[in-house]
Structures are given as structure tokens and as C-alpha cells.
Amino acid sequence: MHHFFPSFLTQIILHLLTQIMTLKGGTSQACAACKYQRKRCTPECALAPHFRPEQTEIFKNAHKLFGVRNILRILEQVDPAMKNEAMRSIIYQANMRDRSPVHGCLGVIYQLQYQIRQAEKELYTVFSQLELYKQNQRRQQEITLSPMDSPESQQLQLGMGVEQSGNPGLTLFQNEVNDHTPQQPFVPVAAFQISYSGNENGSDVINVDSKDSMNMNNVMWGQQICYNENNDKSQMVNTQPLTIQDEVTHDYDEIYPFFDTIDDTQSYIDSKEANESSSDSSQLKEATQSIQHVAGNTLKNAQLQVNKCLEIYGLVGGLGFGYVILGVLMEDIAQITVACTGSELMQALTFF
Amino acid sequence: MMASSSSYNSPCAACKFLRRKCLPGCVFAPYFPPEDPQKFINVHKIFGASNVTKLLNDVLPHQREDVVSSLAYEAEARVRDPVYGCVGVISFLQRQIDRLQKDLDAANADLIQMNSIQLVNPLQRGSTDHFYARRVGGGGTGFYQPLPSFPDYQYVNRQINRRTQ
Numbered sequence: 001m002h003h004f005f006p007s008f009l010t011q012i013i014l015h016l017l018t019q020i021m022t023l024k025g026g027t028s029q030a031c032a033a034c035k036y037q038r039k040r041c042t043p044e045c046a047l048a049p050h051f052r053p054e055q056t057e058i059f060k061n062a063h064k065l066f067g068v069r070n071i072l073r074i075l076e077q078v079d080p081a082m083k084n085e086a087m088r089s090i091i092y093q094a095n096m097r098d099r100s101p102v103h104g105c106l107g108v109i110y111q112l113q114y115q116i117r118q119a120e121k122e123l124y125t126v127f128s129q130l131e132l133y134k135q136n137q138r139r140q141q142e143i144t145l146s147p148m149d150s151p152e153s154q155q156l157q158l159g160m161g162v163e164q165s166g167n168p169g170l171t172l173f174q175n176e177v178n179d180h181t182p183q184q185p186f187v188p189v190a191a192f193q194i195s196y197s198g199n200e201n202g203s204d205v206i207n208v209d210s211k212d213s214m215n216m217n218n219v220m221w222g223q224q225i226c227y228n229e230n231n232d233k234s235q236m237v238n239t240q241p242l243t244i245q246d247e248v249t250h251d252y253d254e255i256y257p258f259f260d261t262i263d264d265t266q267s268y269i270d271s272k273e274a275n276e277s278s279s280d281s282s283q284l285k286e287a288t289q290s291i292q293h294v295a296g297n298t299l300k301n302a303q304l305q306v307n308k309c310l311e312i313y314g315l316v317g318g319l320g321f322g323y324v325i326l327g328v329l330m331e332d333i334a335q336i337t338v339a340c341t342g343s344e345l346m347q348a349l350t351f352f
Numbered sequence: 353m354m355a356s357s358s359s360y361n362s363p364c365a366a367c368k369f370l371r372r373k374c375l376p377g378c379v380f381a382p383y384f385p386p387e388d389p390q391k392f393i394n395v396h397k398i399f400g401a402s403n404v405t406k407l408l409n410d411v412l413p414h415q416r417e418d419v420v421s422s423l424a425y426e427a428e429a430r431v432r433d434p435v436y437g438c439v440g441v442i443s444f445l446q447r448q449i450d451r452l453q454k455d456l457d458a459a460n461a462d463l464i465q466m467n468s469i470q471l472v473n474p475l476q477r478g479s480t481d482h483f484y485a486r487r488v489g490g491g492g493t494g495f496y497q498p499l500p501s502f503p504d505y506q507y508v509n510r511q512i513n514r515r516t517q
Binding site: 069104 | 407
């Protein structure tokens with residue numbers, strides 16, 4: 001209250017000073033409108049509050065498009081509280097007409113509509129791609145959840161059965177969706193396109209009663225489309241509890257190298273078939289190639305490879321195979337990482 | 353729209369409204385046919401016939417059709433909404449673009465993240481190939497041409513600059 005009073009008083013004083021200056025002052029204080037019309041600017045000048053003396057260009061545009069009489073008529077029609085806004089829109093419209101004498105504001109509207117259409121197209125494309133990603137992830141989930149023949153995969157699935165419901169991609173989605181696409185409705189402009197494009201006489205324009213009614217019309221119309229989309233996202237996202245995210249990530253990384261080796265053409269299945277039809281040296285070579293492929297992976301992967309050998313060759317064969325591979329690796333590759341893999345293999349073998 | 357023949361038979365909407373003889377060289381006749389009187393009424397009410405004449409004379413003949421179309425549109429918009437007129441439409445569309453831009457940015461960010469996840473864990477190589485086909489948007493900023501937005505528009509003297517933001 002105490003802070004309020006001095007500022008209020010200051011405003012009153014400033015206002016009075018302005019009035020005095022306007023009364024006392026001559027042509028130097030005339031508003032741009034009166035300057036242009038070369039007449040005395042009185043305190044009752046309706047345009048003085050809206051056209052400062054230096055805004056001659058702006059008034060010139062407004063006068064060219066509307067004329068003083070028409071501007072005053074518009075100002076008389078509106079509420080006193082909205083006069084400033086009305087004047088601003090008149091000035092803007094006149095400036096746009098000056099900028100583009102042929103199309104004026106309508107050109108701006110066409111341009112904006114074009115931009116909106118482009119943005120919508122782009123958004124639809126991105127959403128459809130995101131949808132494809134989601135489908136792919138769903139497929140991945142189905143694949144990992146479905147029972148498989150090989151004992152290793154069953155073993156894996158037993159180990160991580162519950163966590164398959166989680167998905168780092170979806171959790172990401174959850175974070176992003178909640179932040180970026182909340183309650184703002186996505187409003188397509190098809191209504192505007194129908195109304196405004198190629199319009200010759202302007203009579204098709206309906207939605208210009210007021211800003212609010214326009215907003216409501218389009219918001220109501222567009223809301224359905226937006227909310228359906230959001231609901232889909234939120235439904236999918238809300239089923240994934242965040243607490244298991246770390247576990248899922250960890251296991252997620254482990255699955256794919258495993259699948260990677262299975263899908264690889266140098267897989268053990270292929271090498272098995274090759275083994276049946278070829279000599280031991282080639283057998284070793286293909287096995288070596290397989291091991292080389294795995295050499296870059298982690299301990300768990302090595303473990304999985306040995307499991308595969310165990311399945312194919314039996315326990316003794318598997319152990320022997322492992323030792324042979326070690327020897328081959330030490331001789332042919334002679335890399336520290338391979339040596340480590342060999343020692344890891346040894347550890348894996350001792351585990352069994 | 354170019355009802356040149358009707359100008360000989362009946363006066364154009366402008367001359368009818370102004371209660372004057374519609375001469376063969378009437379500048380309004382091609383653009384204000386007598387079948388649509390409201391069009392001229394709106395234009396005259398907001399801009400005035402003399403201003404319209406000046407505006408039409410300022411442009412080339414083949415551009416006059418567009419001038420009249422835009423004036424008719426703006427006039428009707430101003431009649432319906434005396435405070436904002438067609439500028440209200442512009443504000444609305446600008447807000448819509450801002451919203452779309454934000455949505456696009458968010459969606460593109462999601463796409464990048466999904467893309468990186470897919471790259472790390474390619475399960476089905478065949479089906480994921482098309483995911484990397486094209487990266488859409490780049491924020492969608494390429495198409496966005498700068499236009500003076502209504503609330504922030506500052507029209508300064510022509511000699512100084514033409515602000516395009």
C-alpha cells in the first residue's frame with residue numbers, strides 16, 4: 001500500500017505534465033495524424049494517444065488504407081478498453097498492406113497456412129516413424145518373450161522373464177511425452193484451408209467473429225485427434241514401471257550380442273554343418289572364426305559360446321574344444337585381448 | 353468475376369450502392385458484380401471507395417483481382433471483429449505454428465533417441481533398415497519463413513530497416 005501510493009502519484013503528475021505540455025506546446029507536440037493533416041493537435045484528438053509525433057510513416061500507411069474518418073469510426077465502435085488493441089491491429093494491417101500492396105494481410109495468412117501445412121506434414125511423418133519404432137520394439141518384446149528351442153535362450157529367459165515388460169525406449173518416451181506433449185491440443189487447420197484457400201470474395205470466411213470463438217471452434221475440433229494420440233502414448237508408457245529400468249538395460253545389452261552370434265553366418269549351427277562335411281582343420285578354422293567373432297565380447301558371451309560347444313560336442317568335446325581354441329588363438333592371433341578371452345574361457349570352463 | 357458484359361446491362365455493385373451511373377470505364381465494375389452487393393458494402397464501410405480506387409490504381413491491372421479479394425476479405429473480417437479484424441486470424445495462426453514447432457522439436461528429439469536405440473540394438477536388420485531412411489525435420493526450421501508476428505511487430509521507418517521477425 002505504501003509502495004503503491006507514490007507510484008500512483010507519480011503517474012498522475014506525469015499525466016498532468018503531459019496535458020499541460022500538449023496545451024501549451026505548439027506544432028512540435030502535434031501527433032503524427034495532426035501533423036500529416038497539417039492541423040492543430042487538440043487535447044481532444046482521438047488519434048494522438050495512438051500516433052506519436054515521430055510515427056509519420058505509420059500514420060501515412062494507416063491513412064492510405066483506411067483514412068482518418070474510417071479509423072475514427074472503427075474506434076467509436078469498439079469498447080474504450082479495447083481501443084488500444086483495435087488501433088494496434090489497424091496499424092499492423094496498414095503496415096502489412098504497405099509491405100505487400102497486392103495481398104496485404106491475406107498474404108500473411110496464406111503464408112502462415114502454408115507453413116502450418118508443411119509443419120503438419122512433417123509432424124505426421126515423424127509420428128508415423130515413431131510408431132514404426134514402437135511396433136518394432138513391441139515385436140522385439142514378443143520375440144524375447146516367446147519360448148525358444150535352445151536351452152540357452154530358455155536359461156536366459158528364465159533369468160529375465162519379468163523384466164521383458166520394461167523397455168528403455170518406452171521409458172524414454174515416457175519422459176519426453178510427459179514433458180512435451182501434454183494438454184495442448186494439436187489443431188489441424190483443415191477448417192482454415194477449406195475456408196480461406198482460393199477464396200475470391202472472402203465470403204467463405206466464417207471463423208472471424210473473435211479470437212476466442214475461433215479458438216474454441218478449432219480447439220474443440222482438434223482436441224479429439226490430439227487426445228487420442230496422447231492417450232495411446234500414455235497408455236503404452238504407463239504400463240512400464242520405472243524401477244526396473246536399470247535391470248532391463250543391463251539385460252537388454254546382453255541379449256543382443258547373443259542373438260547377434262546366432263544370426264551371424266559364422267554361427268555355430270553353420271559351423272556344425274560344415275564340420276560334418278569337412279576335415280578337422282577346416283573345422284578348427286571355422287570354429288576359430290567363430291571365436292574370433294566373439295573375442296571382442298564380454299565374459300558372459302564367452303560363456304554362452306562354450307555352452308553352445310557343450311551342446312554340440314558334449315562335455316568332453318566342449319572342454320577339449322575350448323583348450324584347442326585357446327591354443328589356436330594364442331598362436332594365430334597373439335593378442336592380449338584374446339589371451340584374456342582365453343583366460344575367461346578357462347574361468348568359464350572351470351565354472352562348469 | 354470479370355463481368356464486363358454485365359456492366360452494360362446493369363450497374364456494378366459499387367455504382368448501385370453509390371447511386372451513380374456505371375460508365376463503361378468504371379474501375380469497380382470488373383471486381384464488384386451486382387450479384388454480390390455485400391462485398392462492396394463491406395469494403396466501402398471499412399476502407400472507403402476513394403481509397404479502394406487509389407489502391408487499385410497503384411497496382412498493375414492483372415494484380416487488381418487479388419487486391420480486391422484481399423480487401424474484401426479484410427473488410428469482412430473487420431466487420432465481424434471490429435477490434436482485431438483479420439489480424440486476429442494471423443495471431444491465431446502464429447500461435448498454432450509455435451505450437452506445431454514445439455511438437456515437431458519434441459517429436460524429432462524422440463525420433464533421434466529411438467534411432468540411436470535401434471542402432472545399438474538392431475534385432476531384425478531387414479525391418480529396421482527403413483528406420484534410418486531419412487531423418488526428418490532438423491527441427492523443422494528450414495521451412496519457417498520469418499514473418500512479423502502481431503504482438504511483437506515493430507514497424508520502423510522504411511529507410512531504417514524492414515524488420516522481418
